[in-house]
Amino acid sequence: MILEENFQYFDFWDAIESGLYFVIVGYYFLLFAYFLLIRFRVSKKLYWLFFSLLFLCLAAGRVFFIGYYFFIPELKASDAEIASTLMLFYRLATFSTWLALACLMGLLGMLLLPPDIEEEAKNKRDQEKFMLTSSMKISMRIILIAIPVFLGILALTLPDELFMDPDIAEKYNVDIELQTIFGYPIGRFMLNIVMVPIFTVAIPFLFLYLAWKTFGVLRKSYLLNAIGFFLYYTGRLLHGIFEVLKWHHFQATVPPLIILFSLLIIVIANNYEQLR
Numbered sequence: 001m002i003l004e005e006n007f008q009y010f011d012f013w014d015a016i017e018s019g020l021y022f023v024i025v026g027y028y029f030l031l032f033a034y035f036l037l038i039r040f041r042v043s044k045k046l047y048w049l050f051f052s053l054l055f056l057c058l059a060a061g062r063v064f065f066i067g068y069y070f071f072i073p074e075l076k077a078s079d080a081e082i083a084s085t086l087m088l089f090y091r092l093a094t095f096s097t098w099l100a101l102a103c104l105m106g107l108l109g110m111l112l113l114p115p116d117i118e119e120e121a122k123n124k125r126d127q128e129k130f131m132l133t134s135s136m137k138i139s140m141r142i143i144l145i146a147i148p149v150f151l152g153i154l155a156l157t158l159p160d161e162l163f164m165d166p167d168i169a170e171k172y173n174v175d176i177e178l179q180t181i182f183g184y185p186i187g188r189f190m191l192n193i194v195m196v197p198i199f200t201v202a203i204p205f206l207f208l209y210l211a212w213k214t215f216g217v218l219r220k221s222y223l224l225n226a227i228g229f230f231l232y233y234t235g236r237l238l239h240g241i242f243e244v245l246k247w248h249h250f251q252a253t254v255p256p257l258i259i260l261f262s263l264l265i266i267v268i269a270n271n272y273e274q275l276r
Contacts, residue, residue, distance in 0.1 A: 007074050009074065010070060013249055013251075013252040016253060017252035017253070017256065018066060018070045020252075020256035021062055021065075022066070023256075023260065024062060024256060024263070025059050025066070028056070028062065029055075031052075032052050032053075032055040032059065033052075034052075035051045035055065036048070036049070039051070039052070039270075040052055046106070046107075046110055047107050047111070050104070050106040050107035051107055051270065053103045054103035054104055054107070057099040058096075058097070060092075060096040061092075061094075061096030061100060064089045064090075064092045064093035064096060065089075067089045068086060068093060072085050072086050079172035080174070083168055083172040087160055091163070092156075094155040095153070095155050095156050098152030099148070099149065101148040102148035102149045102152070103145075104199075105147070105148055106141065108144070108206050108207075109141035110141070111210055112210070114137075151191060154187075154191075158187050161176060161179045161185075162185055162186050162187030163185050163187040163188055164176060164178060164185060165188075166185070192240075200236075203229050203233075204229050207223070207225045207226035208223070211223040211226065222269075224265055224266070224268055225266060225269040225270070227269075228265035228269055229266070230262075231258055231259075232259055232263070234262075235254075235257075235258035238250075238254055238255045239255035242255070
């Protein structure tokens with residue numbers, strides 16, 4: 001067998017946590033199919049394409065994280081092979097997560113920088129201004145998408161010295177000189193402690209801004225999206241806090257339940273017929 005017959009590290013709370021995250025992964029795939037096959041297929045709007053790809057990337061990232069936390073440590077392999085596999089899964093999970101953020105930036109770019117209507121240009125001079133404005137908007141949308149993609153590529157390519165968890169290096173006797181700050185790998189610190197909060201704080205506030213600028217059904221939709229994404233990233237943050245505090249029972253239950261609740265709110269927020 002590939003895995004140990006009697007798991008060494010997989011306990012009761014791991015079973016609960018992994019089960020809840022498997023439910024989340026299944027929900028991600030359902031949302032991906034819904035937004036792609038129903039919303040995007042009918043409307044042909046890039047907004048829904050970005051939304052569907054968002055949940056596909058989140059599903060891929062969560063699958064790799066499930067393997068990283070629960071199954072890779074149970075492999076029948078040498079310490080060096082397990083350590084390298086853990087790092088591979090961590091890199092792929094992080095890359096998928098940043099691709100999800102790129103999709104989210106893409107759909108926010110469509111909302112914050114909507115395309116102009118060419119018929120609004122009344123003369124040649126106005127039309128030239130319109131072309132310049134459209135080009136600038138397209139460039140800004142591309143930049144919004146490119147930044148998370150670039151950060152994801154860094155997570156894939158930077159050396160293990162910047163990303164390996166010290167606990168992994170110690171547990172599997174990895175002969176590597178880790179580059180850390182406050183006992184935390186520098187690469188993870190820059191991505192998880194510096195860059196991720198910038199995006200995760202900005203996303204709900206951008207939806208709140210859109211809610212403030214609109215009215216009626218759109219306002220309700222943007223407000224619910226802001227609440228949903230705020231709860232989603234709160235669940236992600238609590239997972240890390242409980243992991244550091246060694247509160248395993250809270251880590252196994254509270255964050256995944258908050259994430260499931262946030263996904264329900266996001267579905268409700270984007271289920272208005274007027275947004276097709």
